[in-house]
Amino acid sequence: MGFTSIIFLFYFLPLVILFHAAAPKKIRSLFFLASSYLFYLWGSPTGAVILFASSIVDYLLAGSIGRTRRPGTKKLLLGLSVSINIIILIYFKYANFFIGEINGVLNLLNMAAIPWKDVIFPLGISFITFHKISYLTDIYYGTAKPAESFTAYALYLAMFPKLLQGPIMRYNTISGEIVSHAGTLDSMFQGCIRFCVGLAKKVLIADALGHVVDAIFRLDSSSLTVGLSWIGVVFYSFQIYFDFTGYTDMAIGIGRMFGFTFTENFNRPYISQTFTEYWRRWHITLGNWFREYLYIPLGGNRAGRFNTYRNLWIVFIVTGLWHGANWTFIIWGLFHGLFIFLDRIFWLKITKRIPVALNIALTYFLLLVGWVFFRSDTIGGALYYLGRMFDFTKINNMPTTIMPASIIGNREIFVVVLAAILSFFPDSWFVQIKDAAAVRMSEGLITGLKAVSAAVLFVLSLVSIINSSFNPFIYFRF
Amino acid sequence: MMKIKKAFILISNAFIALVLLQTCLKPIPDMILSGAEKKVRMPYFTLSDWINREFQNRMEQWLKQNLGFRGFFVKTDNQINYTLFNEFSRNHPRKLILGKNKYLYEEPYIDLYNRISVAGLNSMEETAASLKSLQDVLKKHKVEFLLIITPSKTSIYPEYIPEKVIIRKNLSKKDSYQIFIPLLKRYGVNFLDGRKLFLALKKQSVPNLFPTSGSHWSLYGSYLFDTSLIEQMERLLGKRLVRIASRGIVRSREPIDLDKDIARLGNILFTRSLFTEYLYPDTYPDAPSGAYRPNILLVGSSFCWNIIHYLDINRVFSRLDFYYYFNTDYVYPGKKRNRIDKDRVDWNRDVLTRDIVIIEVNEVAMDENGYQFIETALRGLER
Known part of the structure; x- marks a missing residue:
């Protein structure tokens, strides 16, 4: 169940809040774990079973890693536990892709294909696996203590607000709250506000832009003009940002309602001046995870230039693959890796001499090119789309099968302008507005305004969600 | 300030309770929506439907279609589109276009x-x-x-x-x-x-x-x-x-x-x-x-x-x-x-x-x- 579904908004979340508040402190974690499994069982029944079984194995192996004093055994246990989880991830997320590719090659060679039935992908498995690896590795290095109970570890993995899309958190950043957490009136209020903001980002901005993006990426060659292809990718850049940041806001908000403090995941990434900065602002917890658990273990930047660059490329290929089992994601990862690489070689020095606005514009432009790969289903589709974007010889061509106005309504124009303002507004302006409000308005007034704004955003989002389910014809043809 | 926070949470809860009450008992006649719509039936639970997510998808659709005040919510969203953006919802399978002089x-x-x-x-x-x-x-x-x-x-x-x-x-x-x-x-x-x-x-x-x-x-x-x-x-x-x-x-x-x-x-x-x-x-x-x-x-x-x-x-x-x-x-x-x-x-x-x-x-x-x-x-x- 998604956070924007009716079953979540009107049934699951209110009931869990109610019973969680009523439950004795001793069993709150257990109750929250049960609720989280119910949430996961609804969305991904097989995933829930796999998660439960693998959590038991992890818990036992992590306990052994924590207890044993022999480095060799410790290493072996870590290798075993991490391998189990990576094998599970590869099987469920990548097996269809790899077998499909191999069968494609076998087909070209006129050889019999490997018999294969597609595996159902358990939701959130990438996030769950990264949580598990971070936990096991932290126990190994002694940066975290093994969970004091199975409930605590299972809850760390299955906690429903962050189960499907993160943020990815290390066990020791949240272990205290897992053992003992309680929502207060203040945390409930702050959580609700954050949730409503996230809901609005997702429903009112991302989903509205998504209609346009879907329509443009579906267009045939006679209609996909230079202008429309640029509109499509610009809209997509905002759609994916507001979708993901909206989800994160909702996750953080729900966490606050129950007394958890989740790590921030985004910091206005489109104002980045370089790709290096972008990866400090976009999906921060994923970037941190790769740095901590892949880049540094590979040697990081301590083993000479060549190895540093090799490590970077590995990280970005894996980053691409982590996002999805498709060549388009691998190319997207390599594309980002290329610019991180160029940053390291010379670009970071040059950017210092270029005006900030130009740096931001250039980085955003390159990000757009990357998004084309991310959004396209195939490499061929992505190259075709890019070909359209840069075919300036046809810049005056108008589509023959559709008018842009049929795809992009006034509401979408308003939404994209709003999204652009929210994305590119300088940080300092936000701070100034906040400071000015704090000086001129009482705390009560600010709280009241927040409450009213959140309520309006919730209602606007709700009516939009409900309306999206209403697709009537004038008449049925029977 | 605490009063405002309390009031906000109380009102939010009351709103959700009211919608649920309307969903279950329909004490207030809901606004009727025009147009032919495929009705989603409440699904029966079967293990196979649940594992392949068929049951959940249909249940979510059914809940959406049967939410209390649905007519009012849909009309409110459409009215917002019409009033603020001078256009109709794009959800219709055959999109409605507002022409000059109110010609639709x-x-x-x-x-x-x-x-x-x-x-x-x-x-x-x-x-x-x-x-x-x-x-x-x-x-x-x-x-x-x-x-x-x-x-x-x-x-x-x-x-x-x-x-x-x-x-x-x-x-x-x-x-x-x-x-x-x-x-x-x-x-x-x-x-x-x-x-x-x-x-x-x-x-x-x-x-x-x-x-x-x-x-x-x-x-x-x-x-x-x-x-x-x-x-x-x-x-x-x-x-x-x-x-x-x-x-x-x-x-x-x-x-x-x-x-x-x-x-x-x-x-x-x-x-x-x-x-x-x-x-x-x-x-x-x-x-x-x-x-x-x-x-x-x-x-x-x-x-x-x-x-x-x-x-x-x-x-x-x-x-x-x-x-x-x-x-x-x-x-x-x-x-x-x-x-x-x-x-x-x-x-x-x-x-x-x-x-x-x-x-x-x-x-x-x-x-x-x-x-x-x-x-x-x-x-x-x-x-």
Whole structure:
């Protein structure tokens, strides 16, 4: 169940809040774990079973890693536990892709294909696996203590607000709250506000832009003009940002309602001046995870230039693959890796001499090119789309099968302008507005305004969600 | 400050509780939504449906469709779109487009105007040939045949289409209608051209042929068409039929039936804001003694409802069967409804006993070949 579904908004979340508040402190974690499994069982029944079984194995192996004093055994246990989880991830997320590719090659060679039935992908498995690896590795290095109970570890993995899309958190950043957490009136209020903001980002901005993006990426060659292809990718850049940041806001908000403090995941990434900065602002917890658990273990930047660059490329290929089992994601990862690489070689020095606005514009432009790969289903589709974007010889061509106005309504124009303002507004302006409000308005007034704004955003989002389910014809043809 | 936070949380909870109460008990009558919607049934739980997520998907759809105050929520969202952004929700399978002077259009008719959906010459020629064959077979059995072409709002009132949705460079191309008419003439099919008639009436400054708030022709427009239809039937049957006369025209700001179909489909809170002025003839039958009331079989689309309206209230026919999309048979007088089983039509009883068979086809559906009636009838009658 998604956070924007009716079953979540009107049934699951209110009931869990109610019973969680009523439950004795001793069993709150257990109750929250049960609720989280119910949430996961609804969305991904097989995933829930796999998660439960693998959590038991992890818990036992992590306990052994924590207890044993022999480095060799410790290493072996870590290798075993991490391998189990990576094998599970590869099987469920990548097996269809790899077998499909191999069968494609076998087909070209006129050889019999490997018999294969597609595996159902358990939701959130990438996030769950990264949580598990971070936990096991932290126990190994002694940066975290093994969970004091199975409930605590299972809850760390299955906690429903962050189960499907993160943020990815290390066990020791949240272990205290897992053992003992309680929502207060203040945390409930702050959580609700954050949730409503996230809901609005997702429903009112991302989903509205998504209609346009879907329509443009579906267009045939006679209609996909230079202008429309640029509109499509610009809209997509905002759609994916507001979708993901909206989800994160909702996750953080729900966490606050129950007394958890989740790590921030985004910091206005489109104002980045370089790709290096972008990866400090976009999906921060994923970037941190790769740095901590892949880049540094590979040697990081301590083993000479060549190895540093090799490590970077590995990280970005894996980053691409982590996002999805498709060549388009691998190319997207390599594309980002290329610019991180160029940053390291010379670009970071040059950017210092270029005006900030130009740096931001250039980085955003390159990000757009990357998004084309991310959004396209195939490499061929992505190259075709890019070909359209840069075919300036046809810049005056108008589509023959559709008018842009049929795809992009006034509401979408308003939404994209709003999204652009929210994305590119300088940080300092936000701070100034906040400071000015704090000086001129009482705390009560600010709280009241927040409450009213959140309520309006919730209602606007709700009516939009409900309306999206209403697709009537004038008449049925029977 | 704590009071504000408490109040916010209390009000939020109360709101959710109220919606749930309405969902379960419906103490307040909900606003009714216009339009035909596929109802989702509450799913039964089975383990396999649950594992492959079928159960969950259907349950979520069912909950969405049955949420308390759904009508109010949908209309509120649509009203926001209309008021703030001057447009309708894009959720409709056939998008609604707000034109100039409150003229509303459905997207397929705009596509027709933009020559996006043009039927192929070969298929049109096949249709024309089939129509001619059907006309000949019926003639052998002394049943007359007439094809009526109903116009699209965009053909009659293109001046109100918003400029931003017009593909100018396509307008020089031929549309389906322009391809079809010469073929009908070449094959000698009897037809009544509603588009030609309406453009002629518009030239004579006859207003309101299509209502601003409707997708189909207006009741007034179809009344004018009916008079031509009766004239044509008289020529084909060689008999004086009951005609429709008018005492005068009533002006109203309250549209009737189809005259407000798109406006209603917009499902905004204040639908009346979309209404303009409508004309309704005060008709009576001109039926001198000996005037003949034919037995008619009419096959067609929703454009036929307005054709039938004045024919029915003025008792122009003795019996009329309306084969709606050749799926459902509405028997007049009385509008009794029967399902049509295409494989079990009794052609002798249901078709050859008629005075005339009329097929209606709208400009937007010229490639639909009479909704399979033509080929089914040809097969059935030639047996």
